[in-house]
Amino acid sequence: MDFAAIFTNALTEIVSPITASYALAALGLAVHFGYAGLLNFGQAGFMAVGAYGFSISTLTFGAPLPVALLVALVASVLFALILGIPTLRLRADYLAIVTIAAAEIVRYIVTTNSLTNVTGSANGLATFERGFYALSPFPPGDYPVGPLNFNDRSLWVTLVAWGIVLLCAAIVWALMRSPWGRVLKGIREDENAVLSLGKNVFVYKMEALVIGGLFGSLAGILFTLPTGAVQPANYGSELTFFLWTALLLGGMATVFGSVLGAMIFWVVLSLTQGILLGLIEAGYITFLSSAQAGQLRYILVGVALMLLMIFRPQGILGNKKELAFS
Amino acid sequence: MFRQANAAVIRWVGVVGLIALFAGLALASAVPALAMPSASASAAGQLQAPLQKQELTIRGTLRDGSVPIEGVRITASSTTGFSAEATTDKDGRWVIVVPAKGTYEVLLDVATLPADKPLSEGEANPRIVEFGTSSNMGVIFKVGENAAAATRSFGSILAERTVAGLSFGLLLALTAVGLSLVFGTTGLTNFAHGEMVTFGAVSTFALSAWGFPLWAALVVAVLLGGALGWLQDWGLWKPLRRRGSALVPMMIVSIGLALAMRYIILFFFGGTTEQLPSAQSPILVVLGVSISRNTLVSLVVSLVVIIAVALLLLKTRFGKATRAVADNPALAAASGIDVDRVIRMVWVVGSMLAALGGILWAYYRPGVAFNMGQQILLMIFAGVTLGGLGTVFGALIGSVLVGLMVEISTIWLEADLKYVGALAVMILVLLFKPQGLLGRRERVG
Numbered sequence: 001m002d003f004a005a006i007f008t009n010a011l012t013e014i015v016s017p018i019t020a021s022y023a024l025a026a027l028g029l030a031v032h033f034g035y036a037g038l039l040n041f042g043q044a045g046f047m048a049v050g051a052y053g054f055s056i057s058t059l060t061f062g063a064p065l066p067v068a069l070l071v072a073l074v075a076s077v078l079f080a081l082i083l084g085i086p087t088l089r090l091r092a093d094y095l096a097i098v099t100i101a102a103a104e105i106v107r108y109i110v111t112t113n114s115l116t117n118v119t120g121s122a123n124g125l126a127t128f129e130r131g132f133y134a135l136s137p138f139p140p141g142d143y144p145v146g147p148l149n150f151n152d153r154s155l156w157v158t159l160v161a162w163g164i165v166l167l168c169a170a171i172v173w174a175l176m177r178s179p180w181g182r183v184l185k186g187i188r189e190d191e192n193a194v195l196s197l198g199k200n201v202f203v204y205k206m207e208a209l210v211i212g213g214l215f216g217s218l219a220g221i222l223f224t225l226p227t228g229a230v231q232p233a234n235y236g237s238e239l240t241f242f243l244w245t246a247l248l249l250g251g252m253a254t255v256f257g258s259v260l261g262a263m264i265f266w267v268v269l270s271l272t273q274g275i276l277l278g279l280i281e282a283g284y285i286t287f288l289s290s291a292q293a294g295q296l297r298y299i300l301v302g303v304a305l306m307l308l309m310i311f312r313p314q315g316i317l318g319n320k321k322e323l324a325f326s
Numbered sequence: 327m328f329r330q331a332n333a334a335v336i337r338w339v340g341v342v343g344l345i346a347l348f349a350g351l352a353l354a355s356a357v358p359a360l361a362m363p364s365a366s367a368s369a370a371g372q373l374q375a376p377l378q379k380q381e382l383t384i385r386g387t388l389r390d391g392s393v394p395i396e397g398v399r400i401t402a403s404s405t406t407g408f409s410a411e412a413t414t415d416k417d418g419r420w421v422i423v424v425p426a427k428g429t430y431e432v433l434l435d436v437a438t439l440p441a442d443k444p445l446s447e448g449e450a451n452p453r454i455v456e457f458g459t460s461s462n463m464g465v466i467f468k469v470g471e472n473a474a475a476a477t478r479s480f481g482s483i484l485a486e487r488t489v490a491g492l493s494f495g496l497l498l499a500l501t502a503v504g505l506s507l508v509f510g511t512t513g514l515t516n517f518a519h520g521e522m523v524t525f526g527a528v529s530t531f532a533l534s535a536w537g538f539p540l541w542a543a544l545v546v547a548v549l550l551g552g553a554l555g556w557l558q559d560w561g562l563w564k565p566l567r568r569r570g571s572a573l574v575p576m577m578i579v580s581i582g583l584a585l586a587m588r589y590i591i592l593f594f595f596g597g598t599t600e601q602l603p604s605a606q607s608p609i610l611v612v613l614g615v616s617i618s619r620n621t622l623v624s625l626v627v628s629l630v631v632i633i634a635v636a637l638l639l640l641k642t643r644f645g646k647a648t649r650a651v652a653d654n655p656a657l658a659a660a661s662g663i664d665v666d667r668v669i670r671m672v673w674v675v676g677s678m679l680a681a682l683g684g685i686l687w688a689y690y691r692p693g694v695a696f697n698m699g700q701q702i703l704l705m706i707f708a709g710v711t712l713g714g715l716g717t718v719f720g721a722l723i724g725s726v727l728v729g730l731m732v733e734i735s736t737i738w739l740e741a742d743l744k745y746v747g748a749l750a751v752m753i754l755v756l757l758f759k760p761q762g763l764l765g766r767r768e769r770v771g
Contacts, residue, residue: 039574086757092574093515093715097707098756101749104704114740123461237700241581248578295593302586309578310566 006274008147013266015148020161021047021222022265026247026258027168028215034252035176036208037188039096042083043216043243045103048235049076050217051224052110052119058128060118065131069221076217079106080210088205100237111232124231132157132225154226161222165259168215173255175211184208185253245305251315260316265301272297384432384455385421386465387414390443394418394606395469399435402455404428413438417601427457434467443469480737485615487733493621494690495709495729496628499722501683501702502709503635504555504676506721509710510652511669513573514563517580519680520703521587526551526681527688527698528595531602540603548681555677558583559670567669584700592696599693602685624686631682632722635675639718648672652716705732705745708752714765723763728752 013019025043032040053072057063063071083102087095110119119125136156143150150158175181186194187201195201224230242265250261276293279285288296314320384402388395394417402422403409408430412420424430433452436445445451446468455463505519529550533543562583566576607619639645650658651668659665687702688694705728713724728748735747755762 039577086753086760090756090760093577094711094756094760096515096577097711098753101704101707101752105746105749108743108746112740112742114743238585241585244578244581291597292593295589298589299586299593302582302584302589305582305585306579307582309575309582310571313575 002278006271006278009274010267010270012148013270014263015158015162016266017154017157017161017222017226019262019266020158020165021219022243022246023259023262024161024165024168024222025216025219026243026250026262027165027172027255028212028219029243029247030252030254030258031172031208031212031215034247034254034257035181035188036184036205036212037092038088038205038209038212039092040099040209040212041096041237041240041244042099042101042103043212044235044237044239045099045106046076046079046213046216047220047223047239048103048106048110048232049079050220051230051235052125053217054221055125055128055224055230056118058131059125065135068128068131072217072221073214076213077210080213081206084206084209088202088209100240103235103237103240107232107235110235119232122232124229126229128230129225129228132160157222157225161225164218164222168218169255169259176255180204180207241305242301245301245308248305248308248313248315251318253319254315254317257315257317264316269297269301272300382424382427382457382461383421384424384430384463384465385419386467388418388420388467388469390469395440395443397438399438401433401435402430403433404430416606427461429454429456431455432465439469445469482615483737484734486617487737488730489615489617489625490621491730491733492726493625493628493729494733495726496625496632497683497686497690498702498705498709498729499632499725500628500686501680502706502713502721502725503632503718504672504680505706506710506713506716506718507648507652507672507676510716510718511648511655511665511672512563512567514580515573515577517577517703518558518584518587519706520699520701521584521591522551522554522677522680522699523684523687523702524588524591524696524699525554526684527602527694528591528684528696529681530685530688531595531600531694534603543603544685547685548678551681551684552674552678555673555675555680556670558677559673563673564666564670588696588700595694595696597696599695601693602688605689605692620689620692624689628683628686631679635679636719636722638675644668644671705748708748711752712755712762714762717762717764720762720764 025047028046029040029043032038032043050072053075054068057068057071058065079102083095083099087098109115111122112119113121115121133153133156136152138152138156140152143152143155176185183194183199183204186197187199187204191201194204220235223234246261246265247258248261249264250257250259273294276285276288276296277290280288280290280293285293308315386400388398394414396414396416396418398414398420399411400414400420400422401409401411402424404424406428408425410422410424412422414420422432431452432455434445436451439445449468451467453465453467455465457463501519501523504522505516508514508516508519526547530543530547533546534540538546562579563576566579571579605620609616609618610622611617612622639648647658647663647668648671650661650663651665655665658668684699687698691698706725709725709728710721711724712727713720713722728751731748731751732744736744739747
């Protein structure tokens, strides 16, 4: 078994832009759930809105990069408003059902054959990323960093992705120290108490939903940039649940918990895949096919999510005293 | 305290193991049967598996109306000398994997068609297929008299969709009863309910592949579903209730359980779609409405079972106790009702109904697949929310309405959008009448 390759692969996962997009989307969930107590099970929908808003405005309307980005962000704000107005006044589990349903509606709409010329239906869209790579300051070539190999494209997208993650993490950190953040945490702990202080709880919740949704939609764009392709099948409810696993792993009411959680999520997936496949190739494991090895990892994700929630709901970085559960 | 926690851990590890064992026992026998489908079926299966690299394929389904035609040879060839052929499987599907994008000539071998089902008039054969951006090219050959369908009147289409919608709605109602009862008695929104639906269908398939006659497979699968429900409550939910877990963490635990169960089923069952015995059924004409026999049987079965459940809830002591617990657990306990026993029974009955619903869903879709429960879960939620969370009769009415809505909307909407309408209506209902049709206001929040 080639341990060097397995560990290099795991290391690549830590810095990959996909991990960054998971971290960013999970950070959005941290704003929703960790700080505001909103059960958003539709983060995949926000990601799809961002990715499709960006790619459709680039491909169908020929918009330049900043305009496409703006369209994606505005679309996700609208999506948050549509979701929030009917449900933010209701109990938490209604929001959960409505958000998961809305995310599925988005997925059905971008998959349907009746809109193929806009959304590309099940095959999705491609080649909308040129504007982004045209901004790259790196001349074509290979850029090895330690054991990791980048080319000009992957180095550029990796740096931008993690730059955005750091920026957003700083924004969340600052917001949660501000009076606004304290009110938000107050709503999470006791909505009625905050209401009786004369705060408009609905508006605060809506602002939190919009901010987390913006992070989700940015993450959706980052998710598509490495391959330059968007496919609707990637935005199912499972994506949302993986993001929740990453969030709860790191700690839901922490700024860097989502980053740490996303890194651990991908490293563990990569390591188990590498080791299992290595064992199968070397003939130590004969009862698994390589497809089954891949599925085994996701069984572990589900079990990990249950165990985390039961035995360490505050996650790795979290403080047990600051828990969002009522 | 420590001992208690320790016991919980042991119990807990036990349940995960037991669930895995359960799925394993039921399915291990089916693996040999799964391992040797025909060549064309395995090609189709590979394409349905998730996270698969994209292959370039030319594919299609050969049907006369809704009756698939098996054993027809179709050849694809290109000017570069590539040539491959496929034979339609029992569902009429055929897939040809091609090495590169380009232009291909697709020829249907008319000699292999059944004598009574010739190629429709005006159908080009061979057909020229040119790949664009898509990696799957569909080719449909019209066979027999299926072109006649377009000329039917709106009334007959509406009647047909209504009957299909009733059938779908009633099977949704069956599965919704469990979800709604569990919510009513414990407050848990159970995201793992969809996997209980899948479990019913998959174990029926496994048992019949093992050699059980269909009726026995159905009965045993429903009983197994009940056993799995019992096991879940014993090993997971009851200990969590004892710990005083709040509702939101329990909901997230149910998501973890759903993921784990879904991938356990995928692990043993694989990513293919399989058919239950007698999935192909003749079309009957009842009162001028044509309906497939399976849809009719499904409709009758679910109606009978639902009436039985309603009588159980209204007339028996257990039903009365269940309704008392759903109304106010503390008061029910104070009046001498064993709340934990009632909840255990609710889990068992609800899971049995989910398993039965899963079997009917497998006939309705048609096909057994590892993610079939995930597909129906949101429809169940829509039905339950529409009727009012926590009210059983609301769930029944809501589910039937959702079923009708889904099927009737296909008259105007593309079939791949048929679930969107129901989900959108659910969101609208929450906007204007959040307690649902039969719910009470104080439950809302």
